[in-house]
Amino acid sequence: xxxxxxxxLRVEFRSAGLELLAGHDGFLRGHPEPAIVxxxxxxxxxxxxxxxxxxxxxxxxxxxxxxxNAPTLAAPIERRQPRARPLTVATGGxxxxxxxxxxxxxxxxxxxxxxxxxxxxxxxxxxLDGREVVPQHLEEIANLAAQxxxxxxxxxxxxxxPIDTFSNDDYIGSAALWVPTGNHKxxxxxxxxxxxxDRRNHWVVSLRVAIR
Numbered sequence: 001x002x003x004x005x006x007x008x009l010r011v012e013f014r015s016a017g018l019e020l021l022a023g024h025d026g027f028l029r030g031h032p033e034p035a036i037v038x039x040x041x042x043x044x045x046x047x048x049x050x051x052x053x054x055x056x057x058x059x060x061x062x063x064x065x066x067x068x069n070a071p072t073l074a075a076p077i078e079r080r081q082p083r084a085r086p087l088t089v090a091t092g093g094x095x096x097x098x099x100x101x102x103x104x105x106x107x108x109x110x111x112x113x114x115x116x117x118x119x120x121x122x123x124x125x126x127x128l129d130g131r132e133v134v135p136q137h138l139e140e141i142a143n144l145a146a147q148x149x150x151x152x153x154x155x156x157x158x159x160x161x162p163i164d165t166f167s168n169d170d171y172i173g174s175a176a177l178w179v180p181t182g183n184h185k186x187x188x189x190x191x192x193x194x195x196x197x198d199r200r201n202h203w204v205v206s207l208r209v210a211i212r
Contacts, residue, residue: 003088007089010084011097011209013040013084014207014209017076020034020070021071022070023066031066033103036064037060037061037110037117039056039099040095040097040098041056042093042094043141043178053090054121055087056120057087059117064077086212089181093180096142100113101171101175101194102170102171102172103172103201106168109168116157116159123138123157123158124136124156128154135154150176152173153174172195173194173195173201177192179211186210187210189207191206192205193205
């Protein structure tokens, strides 16, 4: 039985697609090896007896194969992954979806990022829209007006900004959206445009997100 002031929340990522409008993996290194880490958090929704907190709801890794020069559609590499489990969270608050695009080389940075996703309080985000950079914790993001369309964001994780700390894989960029949790089931198809800082990579990620 779910306690008062709580709800069961499940977020599932399905049917990912990737279009490379521009792709680069270094001089004479062939085609990129794209990977997308999709992460869902629940933030906010405090109760009288429990302060607001941020929780990892689910994470999933999508890999793709690129067989021709950009512009091109990348083929998903299907791998069976466990079904997302429901999580008990406070009612209210928001679901924050974070997509991290990585060009995988050794895979070490990718694995490290995937491992530390559960350290939600150590993640900071800020929109890359030309405004003043104001990094915010996920709990603060949840209190902003809903952002139902994915926007490119800067990210600082437990080890620092991936754009500065990645040394074995290439960090392309990240995008995020956040919507009120609500009490209704919903499924949405989202599209995120992610460009690398050097503009050599321009990826368009499509993903179906189910909130239950």
